[in-house]
Amino acid sequence: MPVRYKTCLLIDDNYIDNFVTRKILESGNFAENIIVQQSPGQALLALEQGVIKPDIIFLDVRMPDMSGFEFLEEYDKLQLDTETPVKIIMLSSSLDPTDRNNSLNSRHVAQFIHKPLTYEALEELST
Template sequence: MPVRYKTCLLIDDNYIDNFVTRKILESGNFAEKIIVQQSPVDALNAMREGLVKPDVIFLDIRMPAMTGFEFLEEYDKLDLDLENPVKIFMLSSSLDPTDMNNSRNSRHVAQFIHKPLTYEALEELST
């Protein structure tokens, strides 16, 4: 399977979830580089400073310092010089219908994916 993306940014405060998701992304040959940030604030700062230039982001919703939706509000304020828009997938264990609706209604979110990420879900992202 060919690599689909150059840089994937995984933003989730849970170490175990990051470990599992990263392994699936790596074995699925999803991106050349996978960067993990446990803090959405750190992820925003890295993007703002040009240290991280993702073309795809997997974003958790429920995090202590900043929720995924708060991240999207701040992401909106970034002045990123991108040739192609970043594809953002909400990757969450939330069963809250409000979270799913907010994901669907966000202009940044391509899709809501339930944790844990599976090979089947990863395959569906390519179609």
């Protein structure tokens, strides 16, 4: 399977979820580079400074310091999507339909996926 993306950014505060998601992404040959950030604030700073230039972002919905929705608000202010839009996938264990609806109402979010990430979900991203 060919690599689909150059750089994938995974933003999730949970170490175990990051470990599992990263392994799925690696074994699925999903991206050349997979960068993990446990802090949405640090991820925003790295994006703003141009240290990380992802093609796709997997973003957790519920995190203690900054939710995925708060991240999206701050991300929007950075106006990084002027040339090539970054595909953002909300990845969450939340069963609250409001989280899914709010995610899909964001102009930045391409899809909402329930954790854990699966190979089947990765396949659907390419279609």
